[in-house]
Amino acid sequence: MIMADSGSSEEAAVIGNTDITSAESENNIINTMVERGTSLLKKMEISVAEAEKRTGKNTVNMQETYTVYLIEIRQAESVTEGGTPAAPDTLWRRYSEFELLRTYLLITYPYIIIPPLPEKRAEFVWHKLSADNLDPDFVERRRVGLENFLLRVASHPVLSNDKIFFHFLTEEKGWREAVLDTGFQDKVDSRLKSLSAMLRVKTPDRRFTALKQYSDELNAVVSQLLRVRARVADRLYGVYKVHGNYGRVFSEWSAIEKEMGDGLQSAGHHMDTYAASIDDILEEEEHYADQLKEYLFYTDAVRSVCKKHELMQYELEMASQDLAYKKQQKEELVNGTVRIFSLKGMTSKLFGSESQEQRESRLSALEQSIEEGMEAVMEKNTECRDFVRAAWEDIERFKEQKDKDLREALISYAIMQISMCKKGIQVWSNAKECFNKM
């Protein structure tokens, strides 16, 4: 659960506070989101409190098992000192509804970097972690990820004002219909086109090109990092667990020795403790991996904004080109020169020029077309400019957020390592004492 303003716990002690867990550090990120204080978050506290399994009939009338998540909304006024806080408003949503919400946001705000959802299937697993969607650990981490998603949207200066989002949080029934009513589905095709197209833009915006390149680099390096992390975790698990064998053998050995017996036996217990400690250590590291994954998925959102801009730019260039061509045609018609080859022009040359009437009607049609073309270009121009302005505002906001969040993540990773070292020191100091008693 988040608290309205527990804010600056990271300022508490620069050096001393190495005992906070990574989960608490993650809380710092959430607290910062809340601090930014969109009007939505000032009114309500949002959390995804629980997950539950359900079974039901799906669209093809077959039984299926799925998980639903409980969204809890607490009105800000209800959280007061003393007295019992009012019960929160709650509703249940399944993952597919979150997906629908996100798709809606993607279409409706193409210039915004839309926060990502937690992964659908567990990737970058190391051998112990189950890749099963119904595994309780996976479900739990997904619950946290969904809460994070909602908080990201709720703390966004633009997205937090969206009515459909508000509806998603407050009314369980009828939400699906409301979304579809917005007609956002119509624009889905255009978005898919922009994502998949390999467009040749004549004057690409350097900033967007650089951003897309950065996003691709970030995607590659974070994927690599997650893969390596999984392998490192796997190996470290092996090292710790093998020490458990020491526990067993020392215990058996101590039974046949006299003076050495006690020392060996108690050392063996410490070896068991050491072997067991890796489970918690790696569990905590999953939080760090999740933080990295969020930004891995963010790169997809960044890429899609860049691609949308590319499409817009392309359409603008096409419209301009089209207009230029028409103007050229008009000029030729007026001057009677044929610089641009056209069948009509040629045939009229060959078979005699057209009548004055025909010429004039063609000219007026062309002028009409040119006017429409100019309107289209102006429209596209404005659209593009507005898009670029809005997009860059969000991109700057995103960059700041990313730098801060990832820095926090690295710090929390260091804290985890420190905690692991402290545990190691404890266990091996104890073991050494036992060996000394041999």
Added chain:
Amino acid sequence: MSGHTVSADISGHMLDLDEDEDLEVFSKNTSLTDEGPVPNSPSSMVNQYRLEDDEDQQDTSAKDLFISVEDPESHITAIETYIMYRVVTKTTRSDFDSSEFEVRRRYQDFLWLRSKLEEIHPTLIVHPLPEKFVMKGMVERFNDDFIETRRKALQRFLSRISEHPVLSHSQHFKVFLTAQLQLLDETFLFSMSYFQACSRMGETMRAMANSVRGVKNRPEEFDVLQDYVENFSNKISSVDKVTQRIIKEQREYLDELRQYSSTYSQWAESEENLCEPLKGVASCAERCCNETEEQIQHLSEVLVPALHEYVLCAETLKAVMRRRDNIQAEFEVKSDTLASRKSDLDALQDEVDELADRMEKSNSALQLDCSRWRNTMRADLKAAFVSSAEKNVEYYEKCLAVWESFLVSQRGESISQRD
């Protein structure tokens, strides 16, 4: 017998060295050899072998023989390549003609010494030698690590012999330490190994003959000891295997960890504000890699050799138990013969008495030596385990410092950023 001038044709001498002379050493008064009181009770023996720092306990039979094995040198001949080690002895013992000796010995010479000691003292526990060949397919038999490991083990071997109340006074040991000539050269190589093979075969055949009959009444304390030896052998082998496995896993972990560092560095290149903390993490990961490497090294150099030696010791113990059994079996056979051959009573009686005597002495020698060995084992393995635990603590302390300094740098920055 002055060991200083040894005749050229020493082969005959070597092979014929009187068994009885050495047997006398422990069967009667050992005043032949050194000055101090002869240890004849386990507690006084323990006193003699307390760890070096109990100086006030030192009596004259405490460590008066210091041996080091140094300076391995490669020798190449037409037939083979081998390593010669320099064995340096410093002693205050009166039965040595000088206080310092320096000789050159090769691995085969150590083998010779050990086999002699075992032959003459079948129920004493003679410390093992490092193995002749390396398992696990090392490409070059004589690379530096291997030579150094072997040198250390050879030194430990001689050191243990020198600390042993009985073995350290062996004539063969003295010859080994002092004789200037090469103990074995190529021409005797063949005959030597042939002899060894014969004597081993002789022992095997005797063992087989007796094992057909088997030992009839093994005294209870040796049943107990037999159990201990078998269990110890199992456990120490397990500990050895576990340790090897840990090293293997650590090495694989280290390989993956190295990639961590390079990936963070790579990421730093794409970033502006994040560049510095990312480089920080990369550097931390690299330093942790170095610490991990050192820790693996320590494990390989301290714990593994110690455990390995005691795995070999366990085999020695088994052999000693077998030989003791054989001695008893021999006695039993003759004793039974005596029972059935009343006519040759006198002669047979003498034989039987002698064997009984031999058996009793072997038994008590073994008991004594076993308890002495167990103390040594305890001290050795304790030291190895303590050292490894210490190293692990140190490893984690160093890694902790690495990550804490990163944290300080980041938190310091974030404070100034806020301002």
